[in-house]
Amino acid sequence: NAGVTQTPKFRILKIGQSMTLQCAQDMNHNYMYWYRQDPGMGLKLIYYSVGAGITDKGEVPNGYNVSRSTTEDFPLRLELAAPSQTSVYFCASSYSVGEQYFGPGTRLTVT
Amino acid sequence: GQQLNQSPQSMFIQEGEDVSMNCTSSSIFNTWLWYKQDPGEGPVLLIALYKAGELTSNGRLTAQFGITRKDSFLNISASIPSDVGIYFCAGQLQGGSEKLVFGKGTKLTVNP
Numbered sequence: 001n002a003g004v005t006q007t008p009k010f011r012i013l014k015i016g017q018s019m020t021l022q023c024a025q026d027m028n029h030n031y032m033y034w035y036r037q038d039p040g041m042g043l044k045l046i047y048y049s050v051g052a053g054i055t056d057k058g059e060v061p062n063g064y065n066v067s068r069s070t071t072e073d074f075p076l077r078l079e080l081a082a083p084s085q086t087s088v089y090f091c092a093s094s095y096s097v098g099e100q101y102f103g104p105g106t107r108l109t110v111t
Numbered sequence: 112g113q114q115l116n117q118s119p120q121s122m123f124i125q126e127g128e129d130v131s132m133n134c135t136s137s138s139i140f141n142t143w144l145w146y147k148q149d150p151g152e153g154p155v156l157l158i159a160l161y162k163a164g165e166l167t168s169n170g171r172l173t174a175q176f177g178i179t180r181k182d183s184f185l186n187i188s189a190s191i192p193s194d195v196g197i198y199f200c201a202g203q204l205q206g207g208s209e210k211l212v213f214g215k216g217t218k219l220t221v222n223p
């Protein structure tokens with residue numbers, strides 16, 4: 001049981017490039033979330049999903065897109081990367097709204 | 112959006128001391144959760160609380176769901192160096208929100 005896995009662990013992007021951050025969970029959780037954490041700051045919700053085929057915006061969705069075609073996977077797409085998207089990205093999953101379990105994070109730098 | 116006021120922002124303590132931190136809000140919550148984040152890692156769930164007045168322990172950690180449902184407290188007894196990290200509170204708002212509200216964290220430093 002791997003829990004929540006995220007790939008890649010680190011990535012450097014040039015301004016204007018695109019990439020997909022991968023997130024997978026093997027706990028059969030319905031709920032999945034994407035957060036970003038800027039240095040020394042708390043967590044900001046980007047997008048979330050309450051089940052396959054259902055996604056909704058969080059607090060800071062601009063510049064990102066998500067899809068949820070399966071229960072296990074919840075990829076986050078960055079289009080036209082900007083320096084403001086330099087951050088650590090965490091994926092989380094939960095059976096219900098509470099008790100979210102987090103992945104190890106992806107550290108993204110946009111230069 | 113909704114805010115959780117977490118305090119203190121940071122704490123510097125000696126090994127062996129007890130630690131208290133709390134989260135407060137003007138809103139009512141159905142669930143309170145406490146997480147710890149080590150440097151370079153994702154947050155790890157420490158304790159989950161589901162009822163007003165509930166007191167739950169996890170080893171040296173004890174957390175309480177406030178009676179008013181607007182606050183929660185975390186205590187760490189006899190701190191050790193590996194307690195160092197950032198502690199976050201999080202809550203699910205009354206009304207069945209599909210999201211959690213997170214506090215901004217308490218950074219704990221333990222001097223051996």
